Amino acid sequence: MNVSRLGRAAVVAAVAAVALSSCAANEGGSTAPSESASSLSGTINAAGASSQGSAQEAWVAAFQTENPDVTINYDPSGSGAGREAFIAGGVDFAGSDSFLNDDELAGTFAACAPDTKAIDLPVYISPIAVIYNVEGVDELNLDAATLAKIFKGEITTWNDPAIASLNPGATLPAANITAVHRSDDSGTTKNFADYLNQNAPEAWDQKPSDTFPYQAGEGAQGTSGVVDAVTNGVNTIGYADASRAGDLGVANIKVGDEFVGYTAEAAAAVVAESPLVEGREANDLAIALDRKTTDPSHYPLVLVSYAIVCQEYADAEQGELVKNYVGYLASEAGQATAAEQAGSAPLSSELADKVAAALESVK
Known part of the structure; x- marks a missing residue:
């Protein structure tokens, strides 16, 4: 993939930002990690939605406690900046309150295997x-x-x-x-x-x-x-x-x-009653929110925030690491952590099952 000046700037900015933000994320608590049998190791760099900021802080702390050889850096730079950095290959996944649009999907993704695309996986409702x-x-x-x-x-x-x-x-x-x-x-x-x-x-x-x-x-x-x-x-x-x-x-x-x-x-x-966007990859779970409800038990001014990941990563080991972390975000434990720390709404069991099934296809 040829990276434009804007793309190069996004890569440089994202890498610099996640390196700086890792200090707070990785030094956020004095509690020693519990003994863990985890075999995962490596570093995940991610960027995107600032709405996910509080949840990501809690998710990172919990995941690193259970997987002490993993370092996760999340830069809450905004959805657009996160998608741009992910497309250019500057980060391993993007957090975004907007799913990938048709123009973005028509392009290439530097971190993904050739001729493969990225998919949108809901992880945060607020x-x-x-x-x-x-x-x-x-x-x-x-x-x-x-x-x-x-x-x-x-x-x-x-x-x-x-x-x-x-x-x-x-x-x-x-x-x-x-x-x-x-x-x-x-x-x-x-x-x-x-x-x-x-x-x-x-x-x-x-x-x-x-x-x-x-x-x-x-x-x-x-x-x-x-x-x-x-x-x-x-x-x-x-x-x-x-x-x-x-x-x-x-x-x-x-x-x-x-x-x-x-x-x-x-x-x-509102999210539970909204359909998926039509005409996308089978494992892409972008949601077409229906905000015209007249039911006062619903709150239609809502966002669904996604983890945007490769369907297949160019680096299979990195893909496995991202797959495990995003799987935790959408899990019952991960959703409970976000609800407690950020006041978010847990994914429905049906939607969580769809995310888990989609992640099974990630390589």
């Missing part, structure tokens, strides 16, 4: 929280159309009639809205945009993509950048993986005739 920081506003209701207009810059003040009508009795300030979006290519952005496009296509008229499509608001790098900007700003609103919402206000979104907050269970319900 609600996306609409976070806000507005003095005097302890509860906020928003529907998809109003949310879309806020982030497009068409609704610019907190006491706008569209917001006020959804929040009767609330004291909304006559203050300008600062809407914070991701400045980097982000699967969280694509999921957020997909929710708005499916539910308010007249307001959000751009095709969902990893790149924020409008010249409005304020951009911030990564999940942590958005959270920091909302936290440290005034009259701010943003979107982020729910595990990172912290003490910020979180808006309720309209589902059917009710306004609902997120729960892991409500997010998982």
